[in-house]
Structures are given as structure tokens and as C-alpha cells.
Amino acid sequence: EVQLVQSGAEVKKPGESLKISCQGSGYTLTTYWIAWVRQMPGKGLEWMGIIYPDDSDTRYSPSFEGQVIITADKSTNTAYLQWSSLKASDTAMYYCARHRSSSSPDASDFWGQGTMVTVSS
């Protein structure tokens, strides 16, 4: 069974750094693109970027480029989303999602359960 399991909720202060994770199981993570999607409270879905774990090829939405870094660790079947300096406006639910194939771009078929990030002083 394909599963994407994300790390737990985080509460941080502005200016702090953070790295959240998305671990795949039931399939080989390296052969599928993994996307990150933001959902601010009460709002819609925003596509942030994707990574191909096998070679770490990464694409970012212009809205998020320079604001976050997407990485992956093939050895642990895990993708990451990280911030070097959080802002209150980063408060949101973050989802990872697997693309349906190794083709790029593609739709997503499996989603993680989400990681809630709260940034508050």
C-alpha cells in the first residue's frame, strides 16, 4: 500500500528555521516526483514545487522560489521542505503529494496527511 507519512505539527517563532518531512512507503520514492502544496487557514491549495528524488531535479513555483528549499534523501525514501527564517505568513498546512508517474509534469495520486506549521511570537 502506497503511503506518504509526514512529520508532526510544528510551532515556531518568527525567524526560526524549520525542516518538515514526507516519508514514502509501499513504493520506491526515487522513481516518482514529490510535490509540496501549501494551504493557508481557510484558503485553497497552492503548488510550491517538486523534486525527483532519484537525481534531486527540483522545480519551484516563482511564488515560493527563494523562500523555501525542497530536498530529498534517497536512502530513507524521504522528501523535505525547509525554511531558513520563518515568517508569520508561513502559518499553514503543508501537504506532500506523489505524482502519478515519473513523467513531469503530472497529476498527483497519493497525498500525505499534512503538517501544520504555526509561526507566532
Add this chain to the structure above:
Amino acid sequence: DIHMTQSPSSLSASVGDRVTITCRASQDISGWLAWYQQKPGKAPKSLIYAASSLESGVPSRFSGSGSGTDFTLTIASLQPEDFATYFCQQYHTYPLTFGGGTKVEIK
């Protein structure tokens, strides 16, 4: 970026109703469109890809159609578990973009 416009933003319907949601792309995306369902407090669930192909396990009352710039998601006979928010997404061009969502509420 390709802008995706969904309509309506919300609708009220009864169990058994036929429901249609529209998604319009700001440029031709061929058939590279997906639909997702999201229930409150839950992660999105994939319903349809390639405009009209159902994901495994998705009930046949869901269907998708369209190509180019205009697409529809139809629920043939609304069931209680279908009350949720629905999002379209284009995957023709980076950055991938979502529509604003359509909330389907109980009348």
C-alpha cells in the same frame, strides 16, 4: 502562470442531485487537468486525472470532461459523503496551478 477559474465557488445541493462544477484555464492545457476532493480537516483526495480518467476506487458517479480551456466535474447523484470542497489543477505547464475551489454544501 496559467490561471484556473472554478465556478461556482460554492453551491447547495440535496442528496440525489446532479452537480456540475466548471473549471476554466487561462490558456490551452489540452487534457492535462486533475480534480481533487477535500473534506474538512483532511488531506485532498485524487479523483480524476487527464480530464476524464477516474482514479482507482473512485465511484463511477464522478465523471470529468473537457479539453483545451473548459472542463467540468459532474457528480451524477450526490451522496452524503460527497459534501466537500473540490479543486481542479492544471499540469500542462510549470508552475502547476489550482483553481480556487468549489464548496459543495447540503441544502
